[in-house]
Amino acid sequence: MISNHPYQNQFAAIATIHHKERAIGPVLKKYLGLSLLCIDEFNTDSLGTFTGEIPREKDMLATAKEKAKQAILRSNLRIGVGSEGSFGPHPYIPFLASGLEILVLIDSLTGNEVTVSHRFDTNYDNLITKPNENIISFLNKIDFPKHSVIVKPEVTTAKNQIIKGINVFEDLVAAIKSLSAYSQTGQVSIQTDMRAHLNPTRMRSLGILTKKLALRLSRLCPHCHAPGFGLVDVEKGLLCEECHLPTSLIIAEIYKCKLCGFSQKRHERNPNARASARWCNYCNP
Ligand SMILES: [Zn+2]
Numbered sequence: 001m002i003s004n005h006p007y008q009n010q011f012a013a014i015a016t017i018h019h020k021e022r023a024i025g026p027v028l029k030k031y032l033g034l035s036l037l038c039i040d041e042f043n044t045d046s047l048g049t050f051t052g053e054i055p056r057e058k059d060m061l062a063t064a065k066e067k068a069k070q071a072i073l074r075s076n077l078r079i080g081v082g083s084e085g086s087f088g089p090h091p092y093i094p095f096l097a098s099g100l101e102i103l104v105l106i107d108s109l110t111g112n113e114v115t116v117s118h119r120f121d122t123n124y125d126n127l128i129t130k131p132n133e134n135i136i137s138f139l140n141k142i143d144f145p146k147h148s149v150i151v152k153p154e155v156t157t158a159k160n161q162i163i164k165g166i167n168v169f170e171d172l173v174a175a176i177k178s179l180s181a182y183s184q185t186g187q188v189s190i191q192t193d194m195r196a197h198l199n200p201t202r203m204r205s206l207g208i209l210t211k212k213l214a215l216r217l218s219r220l221c222p223h224c225h226a227p228g229f230g231l232v233d234v235e236k237g238l239l240c241e242e243c244h245l246p247t248s249l250i251i252a253e254i255y256k257c258k259l260c261g262f263s264q265k266r267h268e269r270n271p272n273a274r275a276s277a278r279w280c281n282y283c284n285p
């Protein structure tokens with residue numbers, strides 16, 4: 001733990017009905033000495049659900065910030081934490097599922113906002129099936145019953161025909177049977193339930209992301225001492241050894257404080273350093 005960190009012995013609030021504090025709290029405590037309190041009276045599902053009954057109106061970052069602000073408002077604490085996840089095909093490898101997680105910390109005293117995000121492996125998946133079909137290989141793949149599932153009719157006009165949080169095989173069989181009756185195709189969709197407390201893989205991801213947040217918060221701005229001084233950009237343009245034109249190789253990392261705007265170049269390459277001509281668009285197009 002870092003001694004004399006501004007957040008040491010402070011309290012932060014998180015608004016969650018999915019027990020995210022279990023993954024996030026211990027990490028903030030261990031690395032920063034910051035205690036996390038859970039506010040469960042605010043229904044975070046009102047900002048959007050994974051299953052789409054309530055569409056998410058804002059983008060992920062805005063939603064995470066809104067959760068952090070609600071936590072501050074309802075707890076009267078200085079610091080709020082908000083988390084938001086999104087699951088689907090990987091943007092570059094479409095046959096692979098991936099989950100993007102965002103974590104935001106807002107300090108209402110200073111107005112400081114620190115955000116981290118990461119793309120994680122996930123068991124996010126779904127299967128179209130009907131009663132009496134063998135679904136064991138799918139269930140093994142998503143690690144059921146450690147991970148819960150949702151069942152809904154494949155095609156239906158019936159409203160609210162959805163069963164969530166299933167983690168008992170007999171309940172799953174019964175849900176497939178009862179909901180197939182509402183499906184115009186006679187088939188149902190089984191989907192991983194991505195709510196954090198029902199998905200240990202996601203809980204693990206949240207813990208790892210919190211470590212990233214703690215690391216970022218541990219760096220104080222050299223100018224105003226706000227927590228969260230970190231990498232925001234890189235400067236490209238290392239010169240080619242042959243033609244001396246700029247390449248796309250990195251010259252320096254740019255660290256910045258979101259609060260006061262102070263920025264600093266780090267890991268700057270030696271001014272005499274040159275890029276190999278094989279990275280040059282001119283010499284090696
Ligand atoms: Zn600063």
Ligand SMILES: [Zn+2]
Pocket residue numbers: 240241242243244245277280281282283284
């Ligand atoms: Zn060149």
